[in-house]
Amino acid sequence: MNRRLCTLLLSLVVLWTVGAGAARADEGKRVHNAMQIVFSPSMTYPFCTIGAVGTDKYGHRIAISAGHCIRDAAYADREIHDDVAPVYDRADTGFGPIGYVRYFKDPEGSQTGHPTKDYMIIELVPQVTLSSQGPYLKQTGVLKVPGGTASPNAPGPALDTERLLATGANELVVSGQTGVWFGTVMDNTGGIYRSAAANLTGDSGGPAVWHVPGSELPSQDNGFQASGPWAGITKAITLSFPPFEYTSSANILADLRARDAAAPKGVYGAGFEVTTNP
Incomplete structure (x- = not known):
């Protein structure tokens, strides 16, 4: 692994x-x-x-x-x-x-x-x-999933930004050394998404956005560009199938809020919002 x-x-x-x-x-x-x-x-x-x-x-x-x-x-x-x-x-x-x-x-x-x-x-x-614009991905805020399953890191009640994508019906679009990839969320164990969207060693921490239904997927016609709310970061390549894992933004934001509530002076990153700068 x-x-x-x-x-x-x-x-x-x-x-x-x-x-x-x-x-x-x-x-x-x-x-x-x-x-x-x-x-x-x-x-x-x-x-x-x-x-x-x-x-x-x-x-x-x-x-x-x-x-x-x-x-x-x-x-x-x-x-x-x-x-x-x-x-x-x-x-x-x-x-x-x-x-x-x-x-x-x-x-x-x-x-x-x-x-x-x-x-x-x-x-x-x-x-x-x-800047919200990477080489391939423009991030349009933070993913919110009203009514979805809460991250295991979420204090109760969970915020919409601390809720997880359902498997089988959602796609991640990711960016790394080899360009931009997309794939369906096939598994979600503890807020760790597993998808066929590819990554390589060195892409750890890199961006994943949610493919908004009806929006363009990256292709040669649009210069392999895509946009969507921030959904997570690259975590690992595993021996499972599909092999590519992503830590959900819900997990990160929930843990930040929980740590912030427990810290007298707060913590860096609590209440994180993606920049609106182009």
Whole structure:
């Protein structure tokens, strides 16, 4: 089972952060879904991918990726207020950090003990511009499923954003290294969607949107573009069929709300909304 784990040594990252302190203040650098990210400017492989970009209820500028992209037991499963874990655009590490990791699930927990909570919260720096438009996918808000089955992470009563897509009648459209793919949600175990929509190692954390019935699917005729509300992030390639797993946005948003309610000062990412910036 390929779980695509990236190793992050935070002690080394701190040194790299000091060295990158004079990062270019290129205002307007666009950060968007499907942007590939790394955690050291000297290591552009392995890498992960951004799944969604927006803001939280506290006004923080947020990007979301997969929790299993980082391994460091000293920082897992807690808020990281210090800038010890920078995140770089893989295609432009010279810019300096585009943001800093504020929370991630321990990879062992994410893949075994906490399979429904495999996510990472990144606070973006002021020098970047948030965008809802990735190379292939335009995200039109956050998926809401009125009356659907609640995520197992949802406090009661669950919000519409914390409810899950039904299997067999819904499609995911995903974006990664090999372009854009779509496939029916064939299984939903604990808010982890299984679909034939393909991904590769490095696509972890990348975007998945819901195919709105009646809207165009990506094709050569429309430049392989698609739009829809954010529905989740790439999680894993497994030995099951179909092999591709996606952590639902419902799971992530529900866990953020539950953690926020338990934290005296709140948590980064709570109340996340996808940016409306083009």
